[in-house]
Amino acid sequence: MSASDATAMPLILAVPSKGRLQENASAFFGRAGLKLAQGAGARDYRGKLLGVPDVEVRYLSASEIAAQLASGAAHLGVTGEDLIRETLPDVRGQVELLTPLGFGNATVVVAVPQAWIDVRDMSDLDEVAAGMRTRHGRRLRVATKYVNLTRRFFAEKGVADYRIVESLGATEGAPAAGSAEIVVDITTTGATLSANALKVLDDGIILRSEANLVASLKAPWGEGQRAALRTVLGRIAAEERARTTREVRAALPESGTIDLATIAGLHEAELPYGAPKGPEGEIVLRCREAAVFDLAGALVEAGARAVTVRRVDYAFAAENPLAERLLARL
Ligand SMILES: Nc1ncnc2c1ncn2[C@@H]1O[C@H](COP(=O)(O)OP(=O)(O)OP(=O)(O)O)[C@@H](O)[C@H]1O
Ligand SMILES: O=P(O)(O)OC[C@H]1O[C@H](OP(=O)(O)OP(=O)(O)O)[C@H](O)[C@@H]1O
Ligand SMILES: [Mg+2]
Secondary structure: OOHHHHHOOOEEEEEEOOOHHHHHHHHHHHHOOOOEEEOOOOOOOEEEEOOEEEEEEEEEOHHHHHHHHHHOOOOEEEEEHHHHHHHOOOHHHHEEEEEEOOOOOEEEEEEEEOOOOOOOOHHHHHHHHHHHHHHHOOOEEEEEOOHHHHHHHHHHOOOOOEEEEEOOOOHHHHHHHOOOOEEEEEEOOOHHHHHOOEEEEEEEEEEEEOEEEEEEOOOOOOHHHHHHHHHHHHHHHHHHHHHHEEEEEEEOOOOOOOOHHHHHHHOOOEOOOOOOOOOOOEEEEEEEHHHHHHHHHHHHHOOOOEEEEEOOOOOOOOOOHHHHHHHOOO
């Protein structure tokens, strides 16, 4: 498709249609003022973003989202980093991980039966695997749906005597069922592993994953899609900036001066509306949430008469760092 054909096409935004990422994903877009409007009902897998033209929403499973970002069938999507790293042969060349989203946290781990008391880490596992091979002529079986992550991790750890048994669900049941000796799977609370009498190896953490906002480098990025991208990412950045910072307002002293530049520098605060024009008046700073009390204290100490701190809903700025980072790579 040529760039001019792509101009008339919408930006395709892929969001999880089910599972544990779905609710969190729509809440995330909602906070950023991006309301997802699903078509006729829960079974209509297309929708729109209210008030943002040139965007088509597609509801897909989390693993399908990874595949569509890889191929360029979707421009933007929300999915787990585990699925991105498992599905894409060249993560850097195919997508840009724009920002982690703080939900969908899960860890991909190597787990073995608790009964294997002498097996604590990957080098112990290597011995078991080598032993099985030489003594019984069998290879250690690893049940997983994370075939690529498993191969890469085992190679890094120098474990070679194993074979993968592909699992499509209920992976943790494989050892008890006799279809594999160990598993590589995702865990969050650990409940499923314990229920199946499995334990994670000490150095068996393959990846700590969470849901990410991901952009495709392979999708056709025409002018209309780039404009829609700026709108969507501008709102997401404004919400994030607002959520992670606080606005600190201070009444400057009637007499004497405050060395605002030094105080701001010390607490990594910005002056989003600029420095005060005269010695008196009101000044607005913005700082990280964790720096609020130190900054407020420093202002009072320096003679500020009233200091108030508030949360803001959105903090838009001329810069659009998420969009700029992506556009620089297209
Ligand atoms: N406890 C968890 N177990 C599995 N995945 C989780 C967990 N917590 C977060 N996730 C994330 O959610 C992604 C999708 O998992 P989810 O279970 O929603 O869908 P799925 O496994 O692809 O589909 P389904 O379970 O319906 O077959 C995972 O790849 C992972 O990134
Ligand atoms: O550590 P825990 O909190 O117990 O969570 C981990 C379990 O959750 C997921 O299964 P899911 O319910 O998604 O079923 P699936 O295997 O069919 O995807 C995952 O595959 C683990 O089995
Ligand atoms: Mg699942």
